[in-house]
Amino acid sequence: MKTLAFAAALTLCALGVEAQDTVKHEYEGKLSNIKVTLDFQNAPLDQVVDYLREISGMNIFTDSKVREKNLTISIKVNEISLRSIFSLMLKPHNCDILFKDGVLQLMTKEDVADKTMKMEIYDCRDILYPISNFPGVEIDLGTLAGVVVTPPEDAAGGEIPIEEMVRAHTGGRSWEENQKAVCKMQNGLLVIKNTPEVHKQIRRLLDLLRANK
Numbered sequence: 001m002k003t004l005a006f007a008a009a010l011t012l013c014a015l016g017v018e019a020q021d022t023v024k025h026e027y028e029g030k031l032s033n034i035k036v037t038l039d040f041q042n043a044p045l046d047q048v049v050d051y052l053r054e055i056s057g058m059n060i061f062t063d064s065k066v067r068e069k070n071l072t073i074s075i076k077v078n079e080i081s082l083r084s085i086f087s088l089m090l091k092p093h094n095c096d097i098l099f100k101d102g103v104l105q106l107m108t109k110e111d112v113a114d115k116t117m118k119m120e121i122y123d124c125r126d127i128l129y130p131i132s133n134f135p136g137v138e139i140d141l142g143t144l145a146g147v148v149v150t151p152p153e154d155a156a157g158g159e160i161p162i163e164e165m166v167r168a169h170t171g172g173r174s175w176e177e178n179q180k181a182v183c184k185m186q187n188g189l190l191v192i193k194n195t196p197e198v199h200k201q202i203r204r205l206l207d208l209l210r211a212n213k
C-alpha cells in the first residue's frame with residue numbers, strides 16, 4: 001500500500017510539473033505576442049497591473065518587496081509587447097518579472113536573480129594547459145651511465161587563467177554585486193553558481209577556448 005501511495009504521489013508531482021510547464025509556455029507566448037497600448041500618468045502600480053491582468057488573462061502577483069516601494073507608473077506607449085511593457089515599468093525601479101509557482105510574479109531584481117541561480121560544474125581539465133610546440137629535447141650522454149633528457153625551459157607552460165577569464169568576460173558585475181554568485185576553479189573543475197543566462201555565456205566561452213586550443 002505504501003508503495004502504491006508513493007507511486008501515486010510521484011505521478012501527481014509529475015503532472016503538476018507538466019501543468020506548470022504548459023502554463024509557463026502559454027505565458028511566454030502572451031508576453032511576446034500580446035500588443036498593448038497604455039496611457040497612465042502617476043498611476044499606482046496595482047492599478048496598472050490590474051489592467052494588464054484583465055487584458056492578458058494571466059495570473060499576476062506583486063511581491064511584498066515591490067509593494068513596499070509604493071511605485072507610481074507613468075507610461076504612454078502604443079502597440080508594444082507585454083514583455084516590453086513590464087520592462088519599461090519595472091527596470092527603472094530595479095524590479096523584474098519571473099514565472100514561479102504557476103503565476104507571473106513582479107519581484108526585485110535581486111530576488112529574481114536569487115531564485116533563478118543554479119549550480120553547475122564544468123570539467124576544464126582538457127583546456128587548463130595550452131599545447132606547446134616542442135622543438136625537441138637536448139640529450140646529454142655524459143660520462144655516467146644512462147641518458148639525461150633536458151626539456152626546453154618553457155616546456156611546462158602555464159595554466160590558463162580560466163576563472164579570471166570567466167569573471168572578466170561573462171556575468172557582467174554579478175560576480176561582485178551578487179554575494180551568492182560563485183566562480184571557483186578546483187583541480188580543473190570550474191564551480192559556477194549564477195543565472196541560466198550567465199551559464200550560457202560561460203559555455204560559449206569554454207567552447208571558444210576549446211576551438212582555439
